[in-house]
Amino acid sequence: MLGEKQTCISPPKCYVITLTNHQAQSSKATLQSMISPLFQSRRVVTTLCLLASSAGYANASEQVELAPSMIKATAQSQDGEHLDSVTHAGSRLSLTALQTPASTSSLNGDEVRSRGDENVQQAVARSPGITAIGTPGDGGTALSARGFTGQGSVMQLYDGSRMYSAMGTVTMPVDTWAIDRIEVLRGPASVLYGEGATGAVINVIPKKPFEGDIENHLRLGYGSYDSQQTALDSGGSLTDQLSYRLNLNQLRSNGWIDDGDSQSTFFSGALRWQASEDLTFTLAHDGGNQRPMNYFGVPMINGRYHEGLRDKNYNIENDKQHYDDQWTRLTTDWQISDRLTSSNELYYLTSHRRWQNAENYNWDAATQQLSRSGYFSIKHNQEQVGDRQTFTFKHSLGGLDSQSVLGMDVNRIRFKLTNNSPYNDVNPAGDPIDIEHPAPGNFQSASPYSELFKSTTRQLSVFGENRTQLSDQLSVITGVRRDYVDIERNALRDDSRTEKDLIGNNWKIGLGYALTPESSVYAQYSTSTDGVGSLVSLNPTQQQFDLATARQSEVGFKQALWDQRLEWTLAAYHIVKKKLLTTDAGNPDLTQQVGQQSSDGLEASMKLQLPQDWALTANAAFVRARYDQFDQSVSGVAVSRDGNTPVDVPKRTANLWLDKQLGSAVQIGAGLRYVDSRYADIANTSELPAYTVADASLSWKALRNTTLGLQARNLFDRQYAASQYNEGQQWILGEPRSLYVTADLSF
Numbered sequence: 001m002l003g004e005k006q007t008c009i010s011p012p013k014c015y016v017i018t019l020t021n022h023q024a025q026s027s028k029a030t031l032q033s034m035i036s037p038l039f040q041s042r043r044v045v046t047t048l049c050l051l052a053s054s055a056g057y058a059n060a061s062e063q064v065e066l067a068p069s070m071i072k073a074t075a076q077s078q079d080g081e082h083l084d085s086v087t088h089a090g091s092r093l094s095l096t097a098l099q100t101p102a103s104t105s106s107l108n109g110d111e112v113r114s115r116g117d118e119n120v121q122q123a124v125a126r127s128p129g130i131t132a133i134g135t136p137g138d139g140g141t142a143l144s145a146r147g148f149t150g151q152g153s154v155m156q157l158y159d160g161s162r163m164y165s166a167m168g169t170v171t172m173p174v175d176t177w178a179i180d181r182i183e184v185l186r187g188p189a190s191v192l193y194g195e196g197a198t199g200a201v202i203n204v205i206p207k208k209p210f211e212g213d214i215e216n217h218l219r220l221g222y223g224s225y226d227s228q229q230t231a232l233d234s235g236g237s238l239t240d241q242l243s244y245r246l247n248l249n250q251l252r253s254n255g256w257i258d259d260g261d262s263q264s265t266f267f268s269g270a271l272r273w274q275a276s277e278d279l280t281f282t283l284a285h286d287g288g289n290q291r292p293m294n295y296f297g298v299p300m301i302n303g304r305y306h307e308g309l310r311d312k313n314y315n316i317e318n319d320k321q322h323y324d325d326q327w328t329r330l331t332t333d334w335q336i337s338d339r340l341t342s343s344n345e346l347y348y349l350t351s352h353r354r355w356q357n358a359e360n361y362n363w364d365a366a367t368q369q370l371s372r373s374g375y376f377s378i379k380h381n382q383e384q385v386g387d388r389q390t391f392t393f394k395h396s397l398g399g400l401d402s403q404s405v406l407g408m409d410v411n412r413i414r415f416k417l418t419n420n421s422p423y424n425d426v427n428p429a430g431d432p433i434d435i436e437h438p439a440p441g442n443f444q445s446a447s448p449y450s451e452l453f454k455s456t457t458r459q460l461s462v463f464g465e466n467r468t469q470l471s472d473q474l475s476v477i478t479g480v481r482r483d484y485v486d487i488e489r490n491a492l493r494d495d496s497r498t499e500k501d502l503i504g505n506n507w508k509i510g511l512g513y514a515l516t517p518e519s520s521v522y523a524q525y526s527t528s529t530d531g532v533g534s535l536v537s538l539n540p541t542q543q544q545f546d547l548a549t550a551r552q553s554e555v556g557f558k559q560a561l562w563d564q565r566l567e568w569t570l571a572a573y574h575i576v577k578k579k580l581l582t583t584d585a586g587n588p589d590l591t592q593q594v595g596q597q598s599s600d601g602l603e604a605s606m607k608l609q610l611p612q613d614w615a616l617t618a619n620a621a622f623v624r625a626r627y628d629q630f631d632q633s634v635s636g637v638a639v640s641r642d643g644n645t646p647v648d649v650p651k652r653t654a655n656l657w658l659d660k661q662l663g664s665a666v667q668i669g670a671g672l673r674y675v676d677s678r679y680a681d682i683a684n685t686s687e688l689p690a691y692t693v694a695d696a697s698l699s700w701k702a703l704r705n706t707t708l709g710l711q712a713r714n715l716f717d718r719q720y721a722a723s724q725y726n727e728g729q730q731w732i733l734g735e736p737r738s739l740y741v742t743a744d745l746s747f
Contacts, residue, residue, distance in 0.1 A: 082106075082607075083518070083560050083567050088160060089183035089203040091477070092192065092390060092405045092465050098558050101477055101510030101522035103128070103186040103571040103603055105619075109179040109207070114697055115657070115671065116711030116740055119174045120156075120182065124202050126655045127184050128603040129621030131675055133648045133723045135732060136321055136355065139171035140292060146186060146575060147599030147625030148199030149648045152530050155189065155197040158204050158286070158327065162193060163349050164457065165534045166382055166415050171323040171353060172288050173204040175266035177219075177231050177249035180207045186603065187573060188528030188552045190506040191479040194409075194461060195529040198550045198577060206286065209243040209272040212236055216747050223711075223740030225260075227253040241274045255293045256736050258313040259440070262293040278335040290323040297730035299361040299370060301435070305731055307719055314372060314433065317440035320356035325349075340393045347387070353380040356443055360726050362430065371430030372438075374726075375445045379418040382536070386411035386459075397468055404466045409459075415536045416454040420447040451492040457536045458486045473514045480507045483529075487538060500543040504529040519559035527551045532581050532593070542581075545593045550577040565609040575599045576628075583633040585640070597646060599625040613661035620654040632682055644684045648723070650676035670696040670715075680728025691720035693734065709742040 083098040090100040097104050105127045117123035121132040121141055133149060134140035143154040151165035158173045173179075182204050189197040214236030221229030228251070235245040245268070252263040270284035298309045329347040336342055360374030390407035424446040425431075433439060463481035470476060483504035490497050510524030529547040531538065556571035580595025601623035608616045625646050631638045645651075657671035673693045680686040694715040700708045714737045721731035 082564065083558055083569075084564070087183055087185075088205070089157075089185040089189075089201055091467075092407070093392070093403055093467050093477070095467070095477075098518070098520055098560070099475070099512060101512045101524045101556075102526075103554065103556055103569070103573075105184045105186075105569075105605060107182040107184075109176070109181055112176050112179060112182065114667075114699060114709070114711075115669065116695060116697060116713055117176055119176060120179070120202070120204055121174075123176055123179075124182055124184060126657070126671075126673065127182075128605050128619040128655075129186060129601070129623065129653060130184065130200065130202075131648075131650055131653055131678075133678075135723055135725050136292070136294065136296060136357070137169070137359075137725075139169045139323065139353070141170050141174065142168075143200070143202065144648050144650070145199035146573065146601060147597070147623050147646060147649050148575075148577070149646065152196050152534060154199040154202070155193055156202045156204070157193065159206055159284075159329070160203060161327075161329065161345065161347055161349075161386075161388070163325075163327075163351060163382070163384055164411070164413050164459075164536050165196070166351075166380055166537045167417065168534055169353065169380065171290065171351060172286075172325040172327070174290065175249055175264070175288060177233070178206045178247035178266065178268035178286070180205045186571070187554055187575070188506075188508075188526045188550055190483075190504065190528035191463070191481045191508045191526060192465075194459070194481070194483050195485075195504050195531055195535065195547055198528045198530050198575065206268050206270075206284075207233065207235070207245050207247060209245040209270050209282070210235055211243050214238075218745045218747075219742055221740060221742040224738035225254045225256050227251070227738075227740065229742070243272045243274075245270045253293070255295075256738070257293070257295055257311050259315075259317075260293045260295060260313060262291060264288065264290040264292070280333045282329075282331040282333075284329045284331070285327065286329075287326045288323070292321055292323075294319045294321040294357060295732065296357065296359050296361070297725050297732040299363050299435075299730055300728070301363050302365055305719075305721070309435070310719060310733060310736070312435075312438060314358070314361045314370075314438050315440075316358045316375075316443050318356070318442050319358075320354050322352075322354045324352045326351075339395065340391065343390050343392070345388045347385070349382075349384040349386075351380065351382040353382075354378070358431075358441070358443070360430075361433075361730055362726070363435075363729075369432050370435045370438075372433050372441070373425050373427075373430035374423070375420075375425050375443055376423055377420045377443065377445065377449045381416045381418075382413065383415075384411060384413045401469045402466065404464065406462075406464045408462045410461075411457075411459040413457040413459070413536045414454070415457070416451065417537065418449065418451045420445045420449040421452060423447055453489055453491045455487060455489045455536055455538075457488075460484045475512045475514075477510045477512070478508065481505075485535060487535060487543065489538070489540070489543070491540075498540045498543055500538065502531075502535070502547055504547050518561070518564075519557075521555075521557050523553075523555045525551070525553055530577070541591070545581065546579060548577060548579040548593075550575060566607070568606040569604065571603045573599075573601055573603075580630060582629065583631040583638045585631050585638045588633045588636050588638045595630045596628040597626065597630065598628050599623050615659040615661075616657070618654075618656045620652070622652050623649065624651065625649045627682075630682075634683075639683075641682050641684075644682060645679050647680060647682060648678050650678045650690070652676040665701040667699045668697070670694065678724075680724040686724075686728030688721040688724055688728065688731065691718060691734070693718050693720065705746045707744040709744065711740045711742070713738050713740075 087097050087104045090102050090104040112123040125132040131144040133144050134142045142150050145154045151170050185201045189201040217233040219231040231249040237243045247268040249266045266288045268286045272282045327349045332344045334342040356377045358372050388409040392405050426444045426446050461483040465479040467477045485502040487500045506527045508526035512522045514520050528550045532545050533542045552575045554573040558569045560567045576598045578596045579593045582595035584590035584592050603621045605619035627641050630641045654674040659669040677690045678688045696712045698710040717737035720734050722734040723732045
């Protein structure tokens with residue numbers, strides 16, 4: 001890792017106050033004008049912050065101890081998963097994991113790369129209770145957490161910013177080369193980030209500019225299936241005031257299935273200008289161009305998986321899967337005074353996605369014939385412009401130390417969908433293909449490819465978070481958020497128009513009690529909201545409904561022992577999500593928003609430094625998820641699914657990793673990943689079996705500036721279903737055993 005190790009300054013003992021949230025009136029005029037809410041609301045927030053800061057001065061009965069300014073950058077990666085490390089995913093107050101009354105974890109970027117994790121989803125699945133369930137239809141990025149799944153309930157951020165999902169798809173962040181760390185907050189987080197965060201929030205933090213001599217890191221990699229990597233990491237000071245960070249990563253592979261070629265290029269660049277001791281500007285651009293392995297899995301034959309089909313590809317010859325994401329951000333950090341800081345991020349995000357595939361492969365038991373169908377041609381064009389402003393101030397509340405954040409964000413998202421719906425195939429019964437030697441064929445559809453709709457979504461939110469130290473050991477943290485969303489949809493084939501306004505109100509309260517300086521117990525209550533579909537692509541039927549709501553109760557314990565050689569955490573939670581769309585039991589043609597699902601679970605993690613340079617990391621999670629009230633329409637009949645387990649939710653997951661340092665030059669590591677069985681359909685009739693996969697790594701510092709590495713994935717060549725498609729009729733298999741060699745050169 002380039003740059004110096006970051007020195008984390010723990011916040012003073014100031015936990016938070018109760019916010020007074022302005023109850024703004026919802027109106028289309030307010031939401032339709034982006035400029036007016038932006039500047040008017042910013043003036044309101046600014047005034048509130050300055051008044052609160054002034055009140056803190058006037059009412060303080062004693063001097064509040066303040067942390068020094070952290071604007072000046074001299075730092076890089078924190079060690080992952082330490083309780084005294086600051087976590088940004090769990091709070092905007094720069095609290096450590098020990099101070100945060102929630103279940104959080106962190107993965108260090110160097111740790112991720114040394115284990116051979118190729119993408120963010122593989123990496124984060126090693127943290128407690130997170131499972132990767134991605135398919136090509138969702139960008140390959142979907143996750144499961146605490147009984148809730150997909151882009152609509154498990155949010156993924158990049159450096160604290162979010163691109164709103166469209167049609168349940170997110171295609172960035174993916175690449176792990178430019179990662180400084182990955183932070184995870186489990187449980188509802190809408191009070192921090194808005195709708196779509198009931199299960200968890202994943203925040204991918206890229207490498208940042210640092211001050212000092214310019215340092216460069218070059219990586220060359222080669223492995224199984226002709227996989228190749230060329231990567232560069234460069235950073236340092238250009239002048240006394242300018243510093244930069246540049247990351248490039250190019251990957252290509254022939255893939256482990258027939259015609260499974262893939263390639264990707266990722267760029268991350270940032271330029272930081274230290275205008276003064278108190279003012280910093282950072283201009284960053286991150287972009288990814290991906291052509292993933294276009295793989296929709298292998299079909300079940302008479303309901304069973306046949307190992308001989310492992311490397312088969314049943315897609316067409318002229319298939320397409322291409323993602324182009326570009327993110328540009330300007331961040332301004334200003335230390336206005338010893339008590340007040342301001343942070344603003346202006347961003348412009350685009351995503352262009354294209355699919356053209358034959359996605360469904362079904363086995364007819366009567367004729368013993370495999371057929372190929374589901375010829376889908378789809379294009380997404382998405383553009384998002386937004387701004388987020390926060391003020392952090394320190395003050396006194398009734399003689400108690402307090403720290404507060406007030407802020408707002410505003411976004412405008414334009415989305416256009418082009419496809420060949422209603423997806424009528426030329427052969428409605430499907431095209432027969434040889435199961436052992438499938439002919440690729442070409443794309444063919446009876447439905448023309450044309451623009452379907454475009455939408456404009458305007459979002460405005462105001463939020464606040466406060467922390468107050470009630471005693472030497474007891475603290476309280478509270479938060480509130482109010483979201484306004486206006487969605488305009490124009491159907492381009494029949495020139496019709498629909499519109500929907502949505503309001504989301506969320507809050508949280510948490511208590512933390514420090515048993516010792518290195519152990520704490522906490523309890524919290526939080527709420528969240530999820531859309532009944534991706535907000536920017538809601539269809540006219542979905543627009544008739546409100547946001548689904550969820551609430552969580554959680555208790556937990558965190559402790560560091562033996563000079564932090566042992567750290568462990570434990571959390572227990574109960575989540576209830578209401579207002580799900582469900583079929584009316586008396587009228588199967590009618591949809592009602594009365595459904596409910598819930599989950600109860602336990603999560604535990606441990607990090608242990610053992611004698612003789614051994615290190616052990618382990619975690620485990622258990623969740624009981626179920627539909628409490630849910631009816632499904634089956635052939636025009638309402639069928640109750642009460643008590644069933646939601647799709648893609650494993651009851652148990654566990655991870656283990658053991659490292660050993662051999663002298664000063666060699667490190668070896670090995671780990672296990674366990675995922676329990678999961679249901680592939682709402683009826684719980686199709687099940688994916690549990691699996692355990694072993695991985696290993698080796699690194700050797702051959703020269704002072706040269707390190708050689710070896711990563712082995714799926715060490716025992718286990719055949720397993722990583723995810724599923726077509727309601728479990730197709731298994732998307734995990735990668736077979738593979739070896740990957742790297743050479744890292746620093747200069």
